[in-house]
Amino acid sequence: MRIENSFIPVRGVGERTERNLWRAGATHWDEFDASLVGAKTGDRIETFIADAAAHLDDGNSRFFDDCFPSGERWRLYENFRDETCFFDIETTGLSPERDSVTTVSFYQDGETTTLVSGEDLTADALREQFTDAKLIATFNGARFDVPFLETSFDVSIDVPHVDLMYPCRTLDLTGGLKQIEKDVGIDRDRPDISGRDAVRLWREYERGDQSSLDTLVSYNREDAVNLERLMETVTGRLHDRACEGLDAELV
DNA sequence: TGAACGTCGCTTTGAGGTCC
DNA sequence: GGACCTCAAAGCGACGTTCA
Secondary structure, eight states: OOGGGOOTTSTTOOHHHHHHHHHTTOOSGGGOOGGGSOHHHHHHHHHHHHHHHHHHHTTOHHHHHHHSOGGGGGGGTTTTGGGEEEEEEEESSSOTTTOOEEEEEEEETTEEEEEETTTTOOHHHHHHHHHTOSEEEESSTTTTHHHHHHHHHOOOOOSOEEETHHHHHHTTOOSOHHHHHHHHTOOOSOTTOOHHHHHHHHHHHHTTOHHHHHHHHHHHHHHHHHHHHHHHHHHHHHHHHHHTTOSSOOO
16 A cells, blocks of 8 residues: 555545445545545545655655545655665653663664664764664554653654554554564564563663663564564555455555 | 435544553 | 553534435
């Protein structure tokens, strides 16, 4: 599913109308025919397509972040795949006021970077990681990772965001990231480590055990890398579900 | 042109679920 | 175990479409 298959951002177009358009053969902006809907809606769709095509050429993901309903923002992924930054944080607890961030791992376009507290984890380093990203992807990051980083480092993470927890829930995938990875067949090198262990590992590292930091970093990196595989799985399933019952293929 | 119907958007409310 | 964002559902009004 690509952005150019979507009509749902247009006022007056919901899930039903969009499916009717697809059924009628208008599976892509280029194939839209205003006679398929009423005059007013047709005008709105044509205006939207003209605007959106320009923003797409400019690589302006923010435009689409604003106009897509939150439940449909996963559709941005295919267009901005190479510029999607998957990230995950580890902390010493749940409270941004009392606890601190220990490591942050980023995975973008095949490259993984980890920032470690006391070494290279700074506000500037965080800003730099997000600079090139057109889209960020997390699991429960809307409520945990992003606010935690913003509070701890006084940064503003103002990048279109797909929080995979919600698309997963619409696919009946629940139980936390580790459980969902298991359910969709994503393997881990260290399936025995949990978030609570991450706190323990950090404490051990503070007491001088370098190997604990190595374990923590590899766990954190695996979280970030696996998010990409989860995104591929989830967007694939949502695409299939959107196309269910259609003769036409969305390309 | 107007009535009837269908669809969508907006607002409110409540609950679920996740992070370390 | 605390925090709380997001989503889904429901209800209502507005708008758009269809058809006679």
